[in-house]
Amino acid sequence: MNLFTRKVKAEGNCYSVKSEIEKLILEKDEIISSLGYSTNSIDEHFGKMIDIAIDKFYSVAEIKAGYKIADFEKPEGAKDNILLEGHVFNVGKIVYSQLKKSEKAVIFVCTIGDKMEKWAKKELQNDAAFGFIIDTVASAAAEKAADMFHNFISDEMEKDDLNITNRYSPGYCNWSVAEQHKLFSILPANFCGISLNESALMNPIKSVSGIIGVGKEVTWNDYLCDTCLMKECIYRKKKQTELNKKEVTDDR
Amino acid sequence: MSELLDKIEYCIERGKVDKVSPYPPDLRGQDGSDELTKIALESGMNPADILESCNKGMLKIGEKFSRNEVFVPELLMAAKAMKAVMAHLKPYFQTGSVKAKGKFVIGTVAGDLHDIGKNLVSMVAEGSGWEVHDLGVDVKPVKFLDTIKNNPDCIVGLSALLTTTMENMAKTVQEIKKQYPGIRILVGGAPLTKDAAEKMGADGYAHDPQSAVEFLAKFNKAS
Numbered sequence: 001m002n003l004f005t006r007k008v009k010a011e012g013n014c015y016s017v018k019s020e021i022e023k024l025i026l027e028k029d030e031i032i033s034s035l036g037y038s039t040n041s042i043d044e045h046f047g048k049m050i051d052i053a054i055d056k057f058y059s060v061a062e063i064k065a066g067y068k069i070a071d072f073e074k075p076e077g078a079k080d081n082i083l084l085e086g087h088v089f090n091v092g093k094i095v096y097s098q099l100k101k102s103e104k105a106v107i108f109v110c111t112i113g114d115k116m117e118k119w120a121k122k123e124l125q126n127d128a129a130f131g132f133i134i135d136t137v138a139s140a141a142a143e144k145a146a147d148m149f150h151n152f153i154s155d156e157m158e159k160d161d162l163n164i165t166n167r168y169s170p171g172y173c174n175w176s177v178a179e180q181h182k183l184f185s186i187l188p189a190n191f192c193g194i195s196l197n198e199s200a201l202m203n204p205i206k207s208v209s210g211i212i213g214v215g216k217e218v219t220w221n222d223y224l225c226d227t228c229l230m231k232e233c234i235y236r237k238k239k240q241t242e243l244n245k246k247e248v249t250d251d252r
Numbered sequence: 253m254s255e256l257l258d259k260i261e262y263c264i265e266r267g268k269v270d271k272v273s274p275y276p277p278d279l280r281g282q283d284g285s286d287e288l289t290k291i292a293l294e295s296g297m298n299p300a301d302i303l304e305s306c307n308k309g310m311l312k313i314g315e316k317f318s319r320n321e322v323f324v325p326e327l328l329m330a331a332k333a334m335k336a337v338m339a340h341l342k343p344y345f346q347t348g349s350v351k352a353k354g355k356f357v358i359g360t361v362a363g364d365l366h367d368i369g370k371n372l373v374s375m376v377a378e379g380s381g382w383e384v385h386d387l388g389v390d391v392k393p394v395k396f397l398d399t400i401k402n403n404p405d406c407i408v409g410l411s412a413l414l415t416t417t418m419e420n421m422a423k424t425v426q427e428i429k430k431q432y433p434g435i436r437i438l439v440g441g442a443p444l445t446k447d448a449a450e451k452m453g454a455d456g457y458a459h460d461p462q463s464a465v466e467f468l469a470k471f472n473k474a475s
Contacts, residue, residue, distance in 0.1 A: 035323055035324065035325065036320065036323035036324070037323060043275070043276065043277070043325075043326075044277060045274060045275040045276065045277060046325045049325075120368075124368070124371060127332070128328040128331065128332060128371070128372075128375055129324075129325040129326075129328040129329050129332070132324055132325060132328060132368070132372070133325060135368055197365070198363065199363035199364055199365065199390070199417060201364070201365050201366075205365075
């Protein structure tokens, strides 16, 4: 059951994707874990804050996602850069190694809107712990929406017997966040209501953008944390959370 | 009298703000740091002793945080309890009968609009007795330089979340060190590592609010 239900042709080779928010299930245990606690160790006071933030998410979030399919090319002698719609992206060795066998690339954006981040900012002034928890819930929701969008693309491509790669975003895996500007220049202006500032920061902040490689020879791989220097990366934390969860299940 | 100070210290450690605060559940209905500070001042206690008790409470919760016994929400509740005390102590800071540990100037570097990490460090530093000058986000080097000019005895904290703004952080460190070589600079943020901080010429790298206040204390001792 996916949050994203069907694609709708937007301009050019772009599609927006319809969503049904109730299909995005935010697990309280996952939020608890991302805050650092185990399920039984969190105080009831903070547990209630998580419940309130999750409840409100469903009434205020405005989930939007969209994508464009582009031909995937490699500049001559490429080792760490790719060519999409006339733009050379210096994606770095890690991302290049995962994308190099692609035939097409899905350039995408996905957002939960700006209501949660505005609420978090307001609460940080009054009750910082609550503001922090709202922000954590919003980040988890944006990542989950991006996961479900990824699954939607996987299903779409499977119809043509094509595989997909992991998604890669500027700012991660040694790919400079400044390349967001090139990525956004390929998409229609203000696509899905997301804009970019001079510093390559997306507005709304709780948005995810990136590239997914598509082709017969590409594969999805586990995170490549061993080769990356970003120790506080959200994907490293996510991987650790998944490993912890697996260990608990294995112990049972 | 010392029993009252112990209670204040405990309220800070546990994040008990006031009587109506439901947190922590086991102290529900009891006076918090707000009421206890008021009582202590009315009974003639030395404001400096009250501040000292608060710092002890913050140190205890900070140590628990470092040992992963508590997490950011508890740390923020302690900072909130501390804020309630500081509201009562403010007049004593103004008259000079109570002194802050030092001045801490903090900001997110130019080109970066992320503020949650910076705000967490600000709150915990303030709660630990520092006079915090928060310059906000997207702070150009010139703003840091102007603030240092007016506060030559400060310690500077720089925050960045984006990999690209790390370059701006390095430039800011260099510009500050060029004009004010004696100013201590602490850096922090998700894309940073201890090595990167050293390379850019910073004096310290803090990976969380508690390590930031530990650095501030260390710098303070050294100066």
